[in-house]
Amino acid sequence: xxxxxxxxxxxxxxxxxxxxxxxxxxxxxxxxxxxxxxxxxxxxxxxxxxxxxxxxxxxxxxxxxxxxxxxxxxxxxxxxxxxxxxxxxxxxxxxxxxxxxxxxxxxxxxxxxxxxxxxxxxxxxxxxxxxxxxxxxxxxxxxxxxxxxxxxxxxxxxxxxxxxxxxxxxxxxxxxxxxxxxxxxxxxxxxxxxxxxxxxxxxxxxxxxxxxxxxxxxxxxxxxxxxxxxxxxxxxxxxxxxxxxxxxxxxxxxxxxxxxxxxxxxxxxxxxxxxxxxxxxxxxxxxxxxxxxxxxxxxxxxxxxxxxxxxxxxxxxxxxxxxxxxxxxxxxxxxxxxxxxxxxxxxxxxxxxxxxxxxxxxxxxxxxxxxxxxxxxxxxxxxxxxxxxxxxxxxxxxxxxxxxxxxxxxxxxxxxxxxxxxxxxxxxxxxxxxxxxxxxxxxxxxxxxxxxxxxxxxxxxxxxxxxxxxxxxxxxxxxxxxxxxxxxxxxxxxxxxxxxxxxxxxxxxxxxxxxxxxxxxxxxxxxxxxxxxxxxxxxxxxxxxxxxxxxxxxxxxxxxxxxxxxxxxxxxxxxxxxxxxxxxxxxxxxxxxxxxxxxxxxxxxxxxxxxxxxxxxxxxxxxxxxxxxxxxxxxxxxxxxxxxxxxxxxxxxxxxxxxxxxxxxxxxxxxxxxxxxxxxxxxxxxxxxxxxxxxxxxxxxxxxxxxxxxxxxxxxxxxxxxxxxxxxxxxxxxxxxxxxxxxxxxxxxxxxxxxxxxxxxxxxxxxxxxxxxxxxxxxxxxxxxxxxxxxxxxxxxxxxxxxxxxxxxxxxxxxxxxxxxxxxxxxxxxxxxxxxxxxxxxxxxxxxxxxxxxxxxxxxxxxxxxxxxxxxxxxxxxxxxxxxxxxxxxxxxxxxxxxxxxxxxxxxxxxxxxxxxxxxxxxxxxxxxxxxxxxxxxxxxxxxxxxxxxxxxxxxx
Numbered sequence: 001x002x003x004x005x006x007x008x009x010x011x012x013x014x015x016x017x018x019x020x021x022x023x024x025x026x027x028x029x030x031x032x033x034x035x036x037x038x039x040x041x042x043x044x045x046x047x048x049x050x051x052x053x054x055x056x057x058x059x060x061x062x063x064x065x066x067x068x069x070x071x072x073x074x075x076x077x078x079x080x081x082x083x084x085x086x087x088x089x090x091x092x093x094x095x096x097x098x099x100x101x102x103x104x105x106x107x108x109x110x111x112x113x114x115x116x117x118x119x120x121x122x123x124x125x126x127x128x129x130x131x132x133x134x135x136x137x138x139x140x141x142x143x144x145x146x147x148x149x150x151x152x153x154x155x156x157x158x159x160x161x162x163x164x165x166x167x168x169x170x171x172x173x174x175x176x177x178x179x180x181x182x183x184x185x186x187x188x189x190x191x192x193x194x195x196x197x198x199x200x201x202x203x204x205x206x207x208x209x210x211x212x213x214x215x216x217x218x219x220x221x222x223x224x225x226x227x228x229x230x231x232x233x234x235x236x237x238x239x240x241x242x243x244x245x246x247x248x249x250x251x252x253x254x255x256x257x258x259x260x261x262x263x264x265x266x267x268x269x270x271x272x273x274x275x276x277x278x279x280x281x282x283x284x285x286x287x288x289x290x291x292x293x294x295x296x297x298x299x300x301x302x303x304x305x306x307x308x309x310x311x312x313x314x315x316x317x318x319x320x321x322x323x324x325x326x327x328x329x330x331x332x333x334x335x336x337x338x339x340x341x342x343x344x345x346x347x348x349x350x351x352x353x354x355x356x357x358x359x360x361x362x363x364x365x366x367x368x369x370x371x372x373x374x375x376x377x378x379x380x381x382x383x384x385x386x387x388x389x390x391x392x393x394x395x396x397x398x399x400x401x402x403x404x405x406x407x408x409x410x411x412x413x414x415x416x417x418x419x420x421x422x423x424x425x426x427x428x429x430x431x432x433x434x435x436x437x438x439x440x441x442x443x444x445x446x447x448x449x450x451x452x453x454x455x456x457x458x459x460x461x462x463x464x465x466x467x468x469x470x471x472x473x474x475x476x477x478x479x480x481x482x483x484x485x486x487x488x489x490x491x492x493x494x495x496x497x498x499x500x501x502x503x504x505x506x507x508x509x510x511x512x513x514x515x516x517x518x519x520x521x522x523x524x525x526x527x528x529x530x531x532x533x534x535x536x537x538x539x540x541x542x543x544x545x546x547x548x549x550x551x552x553x554x555x556x557x558x559x560x561x562x563x564x565x566x567x568x569x570x571x572x573x574x575x576x577x578x579x580x581x582x583x584x585x586x587x588x589x590x591x592x593x594x595x596x597x598x599x600x601x602x603x604x605x606x607x608x609x610x611x612x613x614x615x616x617x618x619x620x621x622x623x624x625x626x627x628x629x630x631x632x633x634x635x636x637x638x639x640x641x642x643x644x645x646x647x648x649x650x651x652x653x654x655x656x657x658x659x660x661x662x663x664x665x666x667x668x669x670x671x672x673x674x675x676x677x678x679x680x681x682x683x684x685x686x687x688x689x690x691x692x693x694x695x696x697x698x699x700x701x702x703x704x705x706x707x708x709x710x711x712x713x714x715x716x717x718x719x720x721x722x723x724x725x726x727x728x729x730x731x732x733x734x735x736x737x738x739x740x741x742x743x744x745x746x747x748x749x750x751x752x753x754x755x756x757x758x759x760x761x762x763x764x765x766x767x768x769x770x771x772x773x774x775x776x777x778x779x780x781x782x783x784x785x786x787x788x789x790x791x792x793x794x795x796x797x798x799x800x801x802x803x804x805x806x807x808x809x810x811x812x813x814x815x816x817x818x819x820x821x822x823x824x825x826x827x828x829x830x831x832x833x834x835x836x837x838x839x840x841x842x843x844x845x846x847x848x849x850x851x852x853x854x855x856x857x858x859x860x861x862x863x864x865x866x867x868x869x870x871x872x873x874x875x876x877x878x879x880x881x882x883x884x885x886x887x888x889x890x891x892x893x894x895x896x897x898x899x900x901x902x903x904x905x906x907x908x909x910x911x912x913x914x915x916x917x918x919x920x921x922x923x924x925x926x927x928x929x930x931x932x933x934x935x936x937x938x939x940x941x942x943x944x945x946x947x948x949x950x951x952x953x954x955x956x957x
Contacts, residue, residue, distance in 0.1 A: 026500065028460075030460055030461070031057075031462075035054055038420055039419050039420060039455050040414075040418075040419050040421070040450055040456070042383075042447040042455065042458070043423070043426075044428070044458070044494075045427050046462075047463060047850070047851070047855075048465025048782065050460070050462075051381070051460060052086065052089055054460070055086065055090075056086075058379065058423065060094055063110055063111060064103075064107040065107075069114065069117075071120055071374070072377065073121075073375075073376065074397075075090070075121075075122065075123040075378075076125065076380045077123075077125055078125065078126070078385050078386075079125060080128075082381065082780065083124050083125050091118055091121075097111050098112045098114075126354075126380070126390055126393075127350050130353050130354045130357035131149060131353050133361065134357045136367055137367050141202070141203065141356055141360075143343055143348070146346060147347065147348050148348070149349065149350055151349060151350065153347055154197070154342075155197065157341060157342070158196040158197060159193060161334075162196060165192065165333075166179075172326065172330060174325075174326030175187075177816070177817070178191070178803055187803055190802040190803045190804055191803040195331065199811055200335040200339065201339075202339045202342060202352050203359045205336065205339070208327075208332045209328035212331070213325055215812070215813070215829070216321040216325045219317045219321060219324070222317070222828055223314035224265070224314075226310055230273075231262040233302070233306065235255075237251065237303050238256060240252075240295070240299050240300075243293045243300075247284060247297075248293070251280065251283055251300050254279060260273050265318050267319075270318060276307075277311035280303065281304060281305075281307040285300075285301055310828075310831070313826060313828040314828060316816055316817060317828040319817030320817050351437070354389055354393065357393060361397065361408075362396060365407060368396060371397055372404070375397060375421075377421055378423065380422070381425050382426055383425060383442075383443050384427055385426070385432075386439075386443070387437050387438060387439040388439060391442050391446065392411035392412070395412040395416065396411070397421075398418050398422050399412055399418070400416060403416065414452075419453070424446065428443055428444045428447070428491040429478075429850050430851050431847055432847050432848050433776070434840070434844050441489050444488060444492075459494065461494060461495065463497065463498065465857055469911075470515050473908070474853065475496060476911045477889055477890070477908060477911070478850060480889035480890075482846055485843075490843040490846075514913055515860065516859075516860040516861070516862070516913050516914070517861045519540070519864065519916050519917075519918050520897075520918065521792065521864060521865065522867050522917065533923060534920060534921040536792070536866075536918075538589075539920045540789065541582070541585040541789075542589050542921040543863075543919065544863055545589035545593050546593070548573065548770065549595060552567075553595070555567040559784040559859065560784075568785055570769055572784040572785050573770045573785040574783040575597075575773075575787045576775050576855065577773075577775070577790055578775055578795065578882065579774065581790075582790050583599060584607070591719075595770060596769035597769050597772055598770070598772070601774050605732075606747075606752065606753050607753070608725060609722070610726060613638065614729065616628075616630075616633045617638060618687070618700075618703075622744065630657050634650075634680070637709055638680065639677070639680045640676060641673055645673040648667050648669065657684070658677055683703075687702065696733040696738070696740050697733050699740070700726070700733060775848050778851070778852065778855050779851060781855060782855055782857055785856070786861070788861065788863065790864045791865045791881065791882040791886065792882075793864065795845075807830060807833040808833075808840075814827045845879060845881075845885065848882075849882050849886075862882070864918070865882075866881070866883045889908075890913070892906065901917060902917050
């Protein structure tokens with residue numbers, strides 16, 4: 001009889017009811033199977049399926065049964081935040097279980113003992129545990145056990161080493177070609193840094209000379225095959241079916257002339273081939289094609305396009321092969337230098353730690369066997385966000401006894417591991433961290449194969465988060481989005497089940513009103529009557545903010561809350577964005593309407609007043625002669641001078657900052673202004689005194705709290721959105737410690753930039769505020785109201801050609817031959833793999849859409865769907881946006897919307913969606929013009945009171 005919890009209990013009794021962390025839920029039979037399974041298990045946990053509850057209850061069962069202790073049960077998560085939440089959840093479950101009076105006495109003692117020793121619980125991130133393993137054998141690999149994994153410091157260290165390398169190798173032919181194409185900054189940031197951080201190995205160095213020799217050979221082989229195809233296609237087109245099309249005649253006339261030798265790879269031969277391809281590619285393909293001409297016309301079009309797209313890449317590949325080979329020894333040398341620098345500094349990246357830790361377990365059997373003795377069970381959460389190396393590491397911790405004491409020559413496979421130790425939890429549909437190295441194929445393959453080796457695959461399909469009517473929508477929408485998913489890098493969709501009736505609250509009743517809305521932007525909206533309109537991003541932000549003000553601010557949207565309903569509050573709402581490119585539009589729209597918000601996507605950190613004000617006072621404490629900083633401080637909330645007093649002070653350039661009262665009186669400042677200046681003198685004096693003994697973050701604390709900046713923002717609700725800026729800025733300053741001068745220099749460099757700054761782990765001031773965050777940051781969270789905005793937004797990915805690209809994670813080097821700079825740098829290999837690359841990006845986009853939509857509990861809005869003339873379900877459409885995916889899945893087309901429409905309903909099977917049109921917002925006059933008027937008036941007043949005329953053109957600049 002399996003050990004179970006609560007008021008009744010095993011997998012043979014159906015549902016079990018359990019009170020967990022204040023919430024009553026009834027376990028589903030599949031959850032009970034996962035809790036009680038004894039074999040290796042892979043649990044596919046759909047969105048909102050209660051996987052954390054399953055993990056916590058399984059942990060508790062293993063403790064109560066005596067199969068494990070807090071010292072022997074290893075629980076691994078993806079992030080530190082998730083580890084902390086898991087720690088609290090498991091502790092809470094243990095506490096409840098240990099207090100059950102009808103529980104067996106021995107079990108209660110085990111649970112109580114676990115609670116007393118819970119500080120020893122092994123609940124951590126996989127990265128952290130890899131670090132622990134490495135520290136025990138670090139010296140075998142020339143690494144100090146006191147190594148650190150500060151990614152920012154590692155990046156700075158690698159940047160220094162790469163700059164030194166570029167300087168020392170600038171005369172090498174291959175490096176000269178690279179530098180000519182991309183410049184020092186391009187080669188550094190686009191090639192050498194990514195290689196150093198993501199591809200160079202510290203354990204078993206990759207032989208880059210062999211690797212790039214192979215890449216060059218493959219490239220030239222493909223190039224020669226393409227030129228051979230060019231010869232064949234040219235002959236076939238010349239001798240094709242009769243055709244009356246003009247462009248076909250032009251092409252055939254060109255093909256009847258003497259052709260270049262397509263097997264001549266000398267420079268002269270390649271130049272001749274290039275000239276031929278350019279002449280063919282320049283032929284304009286015009287005119288309607290009749291059925292009689294179609295075969296010949298299609299053949300001619302294909303050849304013309306081939307000459308435009310592929311022949312230049314093939315020629316470039318043959319020209320640059322020697323330079324690609326020449327980069328091999330350079331990469332080998334840099335790899336060795338980088339590894340040595342990391343060892344000497346004791347700074348490692350997370351990928352270094354994971355790779356070294358795997359080799360420790362493979363090559364140091366004493367260490368591996370000791371961990372095998374300590375650890376009885378391993379539970380891994382969010383395994384869909386891991387990769388092959390991390391799976392190999394976990395397999396090494398669960399080897400059968402026959403491997404004891406043996407060095408492993410290769411990573412173990414499923415048949416090598418014990419069948420009672422590993423418990424994987426994940427969801428292939430929620431694998432959205434490919435940019436961090438996650439490989440969804442690892443989880444998908446493991447789930448498909450575990451059953452063949454004595455393990456068990458378990459599917460948790462019941463969604464306890466979302467309203468049942470939304471589950472109906474998901475089951476209609478996402479099978480169309482995901483499709484059949486035949487590739488290993490894709491995700492297959494299996495239907496979600498709504499929570500059982502026993503778990504429904506009183507609010508969960510059927511309704512004719514839709515619980516999902518699509519907000520559509522018509523790309524053909526134009527200005528009317530000479531009125532200037534905002535663009536799509538600003539108009540969408542305005543529409544969304546107006547909706548929140550009406551629905552949430554007006555108490556018009558009801559949501560479920562346990563066994564009853566209540567009006568939704570701002571804190572129930574989340575605005576999700578694919579990336580942060582347009583976040584400032586939404587922040588501004590919310591501020592203008594007085595809607596409180598907290599943003600986890602910080603693009604405006606260095607653009608808005610708080611960073612400028614705090615920087616300026618710190619700058620003034622170090623450089624009191626900085627008049628720009630002085631002017632900013634005087635106008636900031638710290639002092640808050642009026643325009644007339646401010647202008648008077650700044651025109652007196654010979655007077656020191658914050659002069660004494662006699663000097664201020666002589667300038668004609670009012671008593672109120674003089675009192676404010678006295679306050680400024682005191683702040684500056686205190687700041688100067690603190691500067692020598694306090695960290696930069698502590699100086700910020702002084703300005704923010706002690707000097708009243710935070711109080712100023714709190715007193716004005718429209719400024720509450722700026723409260724979180726401080727937490728971001730403090731975290732940004734923290735690594736500089738007492739190095740204030742370099743911190744100010746770096747901060748000064750960023751001021752005025754719209755730089756994305758991630759801050760998922762930052763503790764923020766909370767309240768009744770809308771949350772703005774990226775879809776990635778929302779993973780694992782749930783909100784009653786979700787607004788997925790900017791659905792028509794493309795990824796903020798590639799911004800142009802880079803010196804290093806990748807195919808399935810493998811680096812591909814891109815450059816052009818001398819004499820042909822800036823032309824055709826794209827690698828032929830990359831072009832040949834572009835179809836798979838496109839499919840991988842589209843598969844990730846589908847998973848991202850699923851994650852975003854399934855964060856919702858009660859009400860879903862997807863905004864910014866772009867209606868275009870081109871049908872989204874056309875075969876040649878590349879799905880690069882949520883908008884394109886949704887239009888294809890729903891079958892919506894531009895022709896479905898009548899002119900002037902505003903609202904309508906659309907059904908997908910039994911699911912209903914309300915569709916609204918986003919109107920274009922009218923432009924408004926910027927506040928900056930009013931500020932300039934105020935300044936001009938102040939100057940006029942000063943000039944009228946001055947003994948001598950002001951110098952023309954004098955101003956705050």
